[in-house]
Amino acid sequence: MELMVKKKLVTCLQQAIIKAQQENNLASVTLPEVIIEHPQDPKHGDFASGLPLKLARTMKLPPLTIAKRITEYILPPPEIDKFSVASPGFINFTLSNDWLVKQIDSILTAGKSYANLTLGKGKQIQIEFVSVNPTGPLHVGHGRGAVLGSTLANTLAAAGYSVEKEYLLNDAGNQINVFGQSLYARYQQYLGNEISVPTDGYLGNYIIDLAKEIMQKEGKEFLTLPQDEAASQLGEIGVRKMTEEIKQDLQLINVEFDTWFSEKSLYRNKQYQRAMKLLQKGGYILKKDNAIWFESSLLGEDKDNVLVRSDGSPTYFASDIAYHYNKFLERKFNTVIDIWGADHQGHVPRMKAAIKALGKDPEQLKIVICQLVTLRRGKETIKISKRSGDIITLNELVSEVGADACRFFFLSRSADSQMDFDIELAKKQSTDNPVYYIQYAHARIASILHLAKQMKIDYGQGDVSLLTTEAELALIRRLILLPEIIEIVSNTLQPHRLPYYAQNLATAFHSFYKQCRVVSKDEELSKARLKLVNATQIALAKVLSLMGMASPEKM
RNA sequence: GCGCCUGUGGCUCAGUUGGAUAGAGCGCAGCCCUGCGGAGGCUGAGGUCGUGGGUUCAAAUCCCACCAGGCGUACCA
Numbered sequence A: 001m002e003l004m005v006k007k008k009l010v011t012c013l014q015q016a017i018i019k020a021q022q023e024n025n026l027a028s029v030t031l032p033e034v035i036i037e038h039p040q041d042p043k044h045g046d047f048a049s050g051l052p053l054k055l056a057r058t059m060k061l062p063p064l065t066i067a068k069r070i071t072e073y074i075l076p077p078p079e080i081d082k083f084s085v086a087s088p089g090f091i092n093f094t095l096s097n098d099w100l101v102k103q104i105d106s107i108l109t110a111g112k113s114y115a116n117l118t119l120g121k122g123k124q125i126q127i128e129f130v131s132v133n134p135t136g137p138l139h140v141g142h143g144r145g146a147v148l149g150s151t152l153a154n155t156l157a158a159a160g161y162s163v164e165k166e167y168l169l170n171d172a173g174n175q176i177n178v179f180g181q182s183l184y185a186r187y188q189q190y191l192g193n194e195i196s197v198p199t200d201g202y203l204g205n206y207i208i209d210l211a212k213e214i215m216q217k218e219g220k221e222f223l224t225l226p227q228d229e230a231a232s233q234l235g236e237i238g239v240r241k242m243t244e245e246i247k248q249d250l251q252l253i254n255v256e257f258d259t260w261f262s263e264k265s266l267y268r269n270k271q272y273q274r275a276m277k278l279l280q281k282g283g284y285i286l287k288k289d290n291a292i293w294f295e296s297s298l299l300g301e302d303k304d305n306v307l308v309r310s311d312g313s314p315t316y317f318a319s320d321i322a323y324h325y326n327k328f329l330e331r332k333f334n335t336v337i338d339i340w341g342a343d344h345q346g347h348v349p350r351m352k353a354a355i356k357a358l359g360k361d362p363e364q365l366k367i368v369i370c371q372l373v374t375l376r377r378g379k380e381t382i383k384i385s386k387r388s389g390d391i392i393t394l395n396e397l398v399s400e401v402g403a404d405a406c407r408f409f410f411l412s413r414s415a416d417s418q419m420d421f422d423i424e425l426a427k428k429q430s431t432d433n434p435v436y437y438i439q440y441a442h443a444r445i446a447s448i449l450h451l452a453k454q455m456k457i458d459y460g461q462g463d464v465s466l467l468t469t470e471a472e473l474a475l476i477r478r479l480i481l482l483p484e485i486i487e488i489v490s491n492t493l494q495p496h497r498l499p500y501y502a503q504n505l506a507t508a509f510h511s512f513y514k515q516c517r518v519v520s521k522d523e524e525l526s527k528a529r530l531k532l533v534n535a536t537q538i539a540l541a542k543v544l545s546l547m548g549m550a551s552p553e554k555m
Numbered sequence B: 001g002c003g004c005c006u007g008u009g010g011c012u013c014a015g016u017u018g019g020a021u022a023g024a025g026c027g028c029a030g031c032c033c034u035g036c037g038g039a040g041g042c043u044g045a046g047g048u049c050g051u052g053g054g055u056u057c058a059a060a061u062c063c064c065a066c067c068a069g070g071c072g073u074a075c076c077a
Helices: A002-022 A051-059 A063-071 A097-113 A140-158 A174-190 A205-218 A227-252 A263-268 A271-281 A316-330 A347-357 A394-401 A403-411 A423-431 A434-454 A470-479 A482-492 A497-515 A523-546
Strands: A047-049 A080-086 A090-095 A124-128 A162-169 A259-262 A285-288 A291-294 A305-308 A335-341 A365-370 A373-377 A380-382 A419-422
Touching: A002 A047, A002 A063, A002 A090, A002 A482, A051 A063, A051 A090, A063 A080, A063 A090, A080 A097, A090 A097, A097 A470, A097 A523, A124 A140, A140 A162, A140 A335, A140 A365, A140 A373, A140 A394, A140 A403, A140 A482, A140 A523, A174 A205, A174 A227, A205 A227, A227 A394, A259 A263, A263 A271, A263 A316, A271 A285, A271 A316, A271 A347, A291 A316, A291 A347, A305 A316, A316 A335, A316 A347, A335 A347, A347 A365, A373 A423, A394 A403, A394 A423, A403 A423, A403 A434, A403 A497, A419 A423, A434 A497, A434 A523, A470 A497, A470 A523, A482 A497, A482 A523, A497 A523
Parallel strands: A124 A162, A124 A335, A162 A259, A335 A365, A373 A419
Antiparallel strands: A047 A090, A080 A090, A285 A291, A291 A305, A373 A380
16 A cells, blocks of 8 residues: 555656656656655655755756756645655655545455565565574574574565475484484493594583483394494484474474475485586586586686585585575476575575576575574673584573564564674563563553453444544554565565564554543544554554564453 | 675664664663553653775765674585
């Protein structure tokens, strides 16, 4: 709705200028893209364009003069009440109250589907995130990627894309071997045999617990097997258990996947072989030093990368190429989003090169890098290392801070800024956190609507034109911005705008609530305001659900 | 060394892609409970946007150099 108005204003301005040019009132220069923005100061209206400022140079006229001449030709759409010129050269537009107020009815009619867009036109889009090796529990940094990915998925779905969420389960490869060997060592140790964990092995205490658990369930039978065989079998059991744990941890923060894709299956189902063959056909394969290389230097990369080690085992890069071969060429996803931690940043250019080598446009693979999370307890920094024993798991964080606060906190920062997560502070603030402020608004509304129900007020026929105060209109102005937020998040893949919007919406509501008594003796006004309150609840619940947070009726 | 990311009030962060007096939250100083949830509302103090140049009518935003932090730069993932 609001987006439509914005689009109308673009053409409105274009037409005005063209007409002015036809009548020789403005020089006929080529027009830059017409950008409509929201002025930060509400005094300047709902929309503004600085186009005259941009035209000043080519038209060789003062911006104000250009602005004035343009406005002479403006035929505003009906949603616009007034427009004006402001120095140094803006054209400002203000929405009509009549139109604003009517949006309440549209929101109520739309209900849960309010702010859903057709932007994606049903196009398929795959988003892969978390994909942590099942060799240990999720830690806090993984939580960030999980929250980011699931929120993006929710938002893209609302924008009209057909979204598929996927987790790549690395159940093959070197790390799994190391994991199995580590587990084997702990298993032996538990049974009293002095075997040390491999030097590059996993040292976390959870391995000890895992070994103990397996021992209790499966018994001593692995002692009879040769070490490598035992380690491999133990590894398999361990991976199964860790995967279960990861799934549960993700559920705690409201993250679910459509597909758990097995890395092993890439070899079993020959995707790996086909992908390598395709690269070979393209002439990107080189044998050197007993290893097989991907000649990424042919595609503008600094250097080549190893696909198959000299011992014959494929690298993580090779298997990731096979995986993306499968995504693009076999499952035929047109757009794929990968969310990676900053520690994979070096992997980006060569992956893009690989996509090109597979014959696809690298632009079809959108990689979101999210910066690492540093944990603190007060002043003490906690190092994150999956290999050492001292880690704060996602699970621990969630039980300390709560799932909603955790999600909100992760979302509030843009992916490319590192975050300092002070657990003490997060705990301390947990009763005075923005998340409560927002959810409180929702609960307050629920309470008001409940009261209206008790009083048997049927506000279905409420007359929204009775809403005229500034607080009411300001709230409506917030409500109608949600579709645009969803559009921006979908286009930029930056979900941190959602929590900001939610906060602003809650502020507008609380302020309205203070100034306007909703259920009062004035029956007609009450009905109109109940409609507004109901619409606000719809918008609040929508953002909260996009962010994967609860919309409590009571707190 | 090279590459990517970051540097904005005391703290944590936004800033709609170059525009109007740089915005929130927390914290701080005040004020507001004879009404639907005070987990609330309102007001105020606090900024040379890391530093120095440049581009132009206009720069937190673009370019260059430098400083500081994070990550990467493997036949690890």
